[in-house]
Amino acid sequence: MNLIDQRFAELKQQQKTALIPFISCGDPTLDDTIDIIKTLEEAGADMVELGVPYSDPLADGPVIQRASERALQHAVTLKDCIELGSRLRQQGVKLPLILFTYYNPIYQFGLHAFFELLKQHDISGLIVPDLPIEEDQELRQLAEHNNIHLIPLVAPTSNERVTRITKQAKGFVYCVSSLGVTGERSDFHAEIDQFLNLVRSASDVPIAIGFGISSREQVARFEQKCDGVIVGSAIVRTIESNVPLLRDPATKAEGLANIHRFVAELRG
Numbered sequence: 001m002n003l004i005d006q007r008f009a010e011l012k013q014q015q016k017t018a019l020i021p022f023i024s025c026g027d028p029t030l031d032d033t034i035d036i037i038k039t040l041e042e043a044g045a046d047m048v049e050l051g052v053p054y055s056d057p058l059a060d061g062p063v064i065q066r067a068s069e070r071a072l073q074h075a076v077t078l079k080d081c082i083e084l085g086s087r088l089r090q091q092g093v094k095l096p097l098i099l100f101t102y103y104n105p106i107y108q109f110g111l112h113a114f115f116e117l118l119k120q121h122d123i124s125g126l127i128v129p130d131l132p133i134e135e136d137q138e139l140r141q142l143a144e145h146n147n148i149h150l151i152p153l154v155a156p157t158s159n160e161r162v163t164r165i166t167k168q169a170k171g172f173v174y175c176v177s178s179l180g181v182t183g184e185r186s187d188f189h190a191e192i193d194q195f196l197n198l199v200r201s202a203s204d205v206p207i208a209i210g211f212g213i214s215s216r217e218q219v220a221r222f223e224q225k226c227d228g229v230i231v232g233s234a235i236v237r238t239i240e241s242n243v244p245l246l247r248d249p250a251t252k253a254e255g256l257a258n259i260h261r262f263v264a265e266l267r268g
C-alpha cells in the first residue's frame with residue numbers, strides 16, 4: 001500500500017485532518033532541510049511536500065521564489081532533492097514524502113530514470129503543477145506502474161474539467177483555494193465552499209486544500225471540509241526568518257524550536 005493512502009486511512013480513523021507542509025529543499029542547505037523535516041514531523045505534520053527549487057517557477061509567489069534562490073545558491077539539483085528521501089529514512093522520519101517539481105527538470109532527467117530514483121528513495125507522491133491533464137498520460141502511466149501517486153491540482157476555474165481531473169486522481173486531490181501565485185492571503189475564492197463540495201462529490205480519494213493558508217484559524221476553517229490542509233509560504237517564511245539562527249551551530253536548535261512552535265500552532 002502507498003504510504004499516502006495509509007496515512008489518510010489512519011487519520012480518518014482518528015477523525016483528523018492531515019497537515020501537509022510544503023518546504024523548498026536545500027533552503028538554506030540540504031542538511032538543514034533534514035533537520036527541518038524532522039522538526040515538522042515532531043510538531044505534528046502528517047506528510048510533506050518536498051519542493052524542488054527551480055529558476056523559472058511560474059506559480060510561486062515571492063516567499064517561495066526567495067527560498068528557491070537560497071537553495072540554488074549552492075546548486076541543489078532534482079537528484080539531491082529525491083535523495084533526501086533515503087537520508088530522511090536513515091534519520092527515522094516516517095512521513096510520506098511528496099515530490100513537488102515543475103515538468104522541465106523531470107523531462108531533462110529522463111522519465112524512466114526519474115521514476116527509478118523516486119522508488120529507490122521512498123518517495124510516495126508527485127505533484128507537477130505545470131503539467132495539464134491533457135498532456136500527462138506518459139507520466140501518469142509510469143507513476144501508476146511504480147505505485148507513485150500523481151496528485152492533480154484543481155482550481156475553482158477548472159469548471160467542467162474538475163470531474164475529469166478528480167476521477168483520475170491518486171493519493172488526494174489538491175484543491176487550489178484561490179487564483180494567482182502562492183502566498184499568504186486573507187480571502188479565498190468567493191465560491192470556495194461550493195467548489196470544495198463539487199470536488200468532494202466527484203472524488204473517490206481524499207481532498208486537500210492549499211494556497212494562501214497561513215494561520216490556525218484558516219486551517220481550522222478548512223478542517224471542517226477537507227481531509228488535508230497544505231501550508232507552504234507561511235512555513236517557508238518562518239524558515240526564512242530563522243535562517244540566521246540556522247546558519248550558526250550555536251543557535252541552530254533555537255531556530256528549529258521556532259519552526260516547531262509555528263507548525264504545532266497550525267496543527268492546533
Ligand SMILES: O=P(O)(O)OC[C@@H](O)[C@@H](O)c1c[nH]c2ccccc12
Nearest residue numbers: 022059129182183211212231232233
Ligand atoms: O504557499 P502557499 O500559498 O501556502 O501554497 C502552497 C504551496 O506553497 C505549494 O503547494 C506550492 C508551491 N508552489 C506551487 C505552485 C503551484 C501550486 C502549489 C504550489
